[in-house]
Amino acid sequence: MMDYQKLLVVIDPTTxxxxxxxxxxxxxxxxxxxITVFLSIFDFSYEMTSILSGHEREAMREGVVNQRKAWIDDIIKPYCKNGIKITTEVIWHNRPFESIIKHAIDGNYDLIVKGTHEHDKLKSVIFTxxxxxxxxxAPIPVLLVKSDEWPIAGKxxxxVNxxxxxxxxxxxNGKIIxxxxxxxxxxxxxxxLVNGYPGTPVNLAIELPDFDAHTYSETIRLQHEERICYLANAYGISPDFCHVKEGLPEDVIPDLAAELDAELVVLGTVGRTGLSAALIGNTAEHVIDSINCDLLAIKPDGYKSPLEEL
Incomplete structure (x- = not known):
């Protein structure tokens, strides 16, 4: 599973x-x-043209798909050296994410790789x-690419939680590492390894006059440090590379990534559906809004994509 033998690359049609x-x-x-280079395209205007017969509409659609295929063939030419096998797939579909995930599941891919949009003015990323x-x-790992190159000896x-x-x-945690x-x-x-731990709950300090906020906070910090070092040790990672900071993960993770000038952040995402997806953005989603490097999102074991039933 950890072997990236089949990569599905989602191409950006705008560049x-x-x-x-x-x-x-x-x-x-x-x-x-x-590597399969994948593009999902859809043009609403073709679908709405009532003057076209079904057959003509099909022909126009095919024309657009072939145009895009030719464009992709030009883009992949410089990369088809050194024996790397690259195939292309252009699909007409009105929901790109569905066609990507479906293709990834059907083809037993190990990793989805997709570029993100950089917003030059703010140097932040715009996620579509x-x-x-x-x-x-997506039931498989997703690598969202922002920077152009990973330097040797990067971070x-x-x-981890x-x-x-x-x-x-x-x-x-084990999968992420x-x-x-x-x-x-x-x-x-x-x-x-980075872990954020919660600060002292304000209501405790107010309700309990003898409550010692500093000792409480220290106890929590030490507990987290002990656990993260134990985890690091199990995977042969130096305790010098363990970082425990007070704060919410969505603040702590981007701060540390910036401080270390990291190339990549790896985190777990819990797929949410229905109401909770609308109401509770999970940590991963808060984090990626403010990180300035590539991001690899990993699903927990046993995660079933809602699209696997389709």
Whole structure:
């Protein structure tokens, strides 16, 4: 599972510069992986043209698809060296995220790689609705690519959760670290672990006059430090690369990634559906709004995509 043998690269139709493809080729070069370059297109105006017969509409659709295929063939040419196998797939579909996830499931892909939009003025990333859907609903890891190159001897940050000690959480932590270590080996990078712990609840300090906020906070911090070092030790990571900071994960993780000038943040995402998806953006979604590097989102074991039933 941790082997990226089949990579699905989602192409960006708005630009010739494809950061996701460049990253996928880097990933593939070591283990002779297969790459499929994927584009999902849809033009509403063709669907609405009532003067066209079904047959003519089909022909127009095919024309657009073939045009796009030719454009992609030009883009992949420079990458088809060194024995890397790249195939292309252009699909007419009105919901890109659905067609991407469906293709990834049907083709047993190991990783979805997609570029994100950089917003030059603010140096922040603009995530499209497709990005959000992929992170919530794709059953396989999703790598959202922002920067152009990963330097040798860079840094990878694993956002782990050591506040809950249940099996599912521990397994997810293990998965996050294993993915990071695999990439660290290939790119000769350092793996760092980060964990945010909650500050002192204000109501406790108010309700209990003798409450010692400092001691409480220290106790929580030490508990988190002990657990993160235990986790690091289990995976052969130096305690010097463990970072425990007070605050919400969505503040702590981007701050540390910026401080370390990390190339990649790896975190777990819990797929939410229905009402909770609308109301509660999970940590991953808050985090990616403010990180300035690539992001690898991992699903917990046993996660079933709502699209797997379709």
């Amino acid at each position: 010739d510069k494809q950061a996701a493809l460049a990253r996928a080729v880097e990933l593939a070069s070591d283990n002779h992986a297969e 609705p497709t990005d959000w859907h992929l992170m919530r609903k 990878i940050v694993c956002a 050591v506040s809950a000690e249940d099996d599912a959480n521990e397994t997810l 294993s993915h990071a270590k695999k990439l660290a080996k290939q790119f000769n990078a350092q793996v760092h």
